[in-house]
Amino acid sequence: MTMTLDELAPLFGRETLERAIARGHIEADGDRVTHWSRRQLDATLTLVRAGVPLEDVLSAGRELQRSMDDLAAMFVRMIAAHAAPGNDGDDGRGVGELAETIARLRPGAQITVEAGFARAMDRQVRAAIDQAIGRLAG
Template sequence: MADLAAAAGITVRTLRFYRERGLIPPPRREGRIAWYDEHHLARLRTIAALLDRGHTLNGIADLTAAFESGRNVGEVLELGPPTEEEPVRLTPQELADHFAGEATPENLVAALDLGYLATDGEDIVHISRRLLDVSAALVREGVPLAAVLKAGGRVREHADALAELFTDLLGAEEARRLRPLAKSVVEAELSLALDRRLRP
């Protein structure tokens, strides 16, 4: 416990408090020895980053309890039943492999705030395989993950506005039925907008 606390830059007393609150999972035990690993350290760094961004311990505890209760990511994030997007379950190492060393605690917190990621026990769940693949491809092309996530936040705002436009225009039931048409309009308009921006 002392080694883990030192690695995380906190006191043993704080670590015990986090354990009591259920913010980190219990250690693996061998007799009287308690073993902590990189998953515990990653969780502590995530807690520190969340606290730095203004989240409260109560809020972090509620989020952790929800993630570990067995509910799926859509339920935790109140996204309703899944539609076309397929969630992806990853180990922390698999997530790190996708992003070539940019899966930092700060980027993890930003992705949690966006709703891209949730934790489920020792696994991480990404809300959309398509978004995961595109984000990883952009990072491989040299775009910093922090910039990808910041852009994702802006895209989310515009996407929400477009969804509101179509549901207001068509009503919820018709928007559900005509969803492919709405997506085609947005895709065509984005293509034309890129043409205008990239025109020599």
């Protein structure tokens, strides 16, 4: 989605946006900003409105993207090595079938990552609550 800086500024604050652009967190072309996902923008806005600095959200997003790139590469390597055509010695089936196999198995990989992240969030939330209870009881 594309919007102007004037449309985005009320959501995050002009000063915060200008700092984010100056640090390279957000790319602007003139007065236009392009964001890859409305859902992601809404999630960012929710965090910022809850008091999380935009710079922290953007930093976490970059770190998350690096991790996601690593996970995606792992799944593609695994599928290509074990489930893709050509692994039975018949290399004549081609790249098209490899792409189809990866596309067919992609939703399962995505569900696996989503479920793993949900489990990890549950563990981290429980740990944070236990830590807060410990401080209160302490």
